[in-house]
Amino acid sequence: MKLLHDWLDDKLEELGQAGYENDTSMFEKHADLLRAQAAADGYDVSELNELCGGDIAAFLRDRQAAMNEADMADKLADDDA
Structure with a gap:
């Protein structure tokens, strides 16, 4: 079994970047999903x-x-180049 920290890193990578999401309910849903996956694992x-x-x-x-x-910051740096 992986260390929890490593497991979390993998799960965060799977979730990916949701973009410029400000919807609090989406973060709550992702938190619920992580809790359920952690328990299942x-x-x-x-x-x-x-x-x-x-x-x-x-x-x-x-x-x-x-x-x-x-x-x-990356986009601003690209614009300055």
């Missing part, structure tokens, strides 16, 4: 919650915001 959901800083949906929102920010 034999992981302790409370450990997943802890790994995500106590709030899986907020973790996903923060991750998305960081990815969007990085994408925007």
Whole structure:
């Protein structure tokens, strides 16, 4: 069985980047999906919650915001080139 951190990395890659999504309900749905998948794969959901800083949906929102920010910085750099 993979370490939970590695499992989460794989699942986040599968979810991909949802774009510039600001819909809170989408992050909640993804959090619910991750909880269900973790339980089905034999992981302790409370450990997943802890790994995500106590709030899986907020973790996903923060991750998305960081990815969007990085994408925007890349686009600005391309425009300057």
